[in-house]
Amino acid sequence: MKIDYKEKNCEICGNLYKYDYRQKVSKYCSDSCRGISFRQRRINGLENIDFVICKICGLKFKEINND
Numbered sequence: 001m002k003i004d005y006k007e008k009n010c011e012i013c014g015n016l017y018k019y020d021y022r023q024k025v026s027k028y029c030s031d032s033c034r035g036i037s038f039r040q041r042r043i044n045g046l047e048n049i050d051f052v053i054c055k056i057c058g059l060k061f062k063e064i065n066n067d
Helices: 031-042
Strands: 005-009 016-020
Touching: none
Parallel strands: none
Antiparallel strands: 005 016
């Protein structure tokens, strides 16, 4: 049986990936992107008080430093 794959862009990194359209549609290309998305949803509060948004990647962080 031939499996038809569809292509989609990852919501976190933007990479193009293939998925089996018959399965549950995945929004992420890998488990690491899925983990990043989960951690992003857990950061809440007021922007610039409780968290900041990176101007380069667009992700939320509690703080941005030189590390």
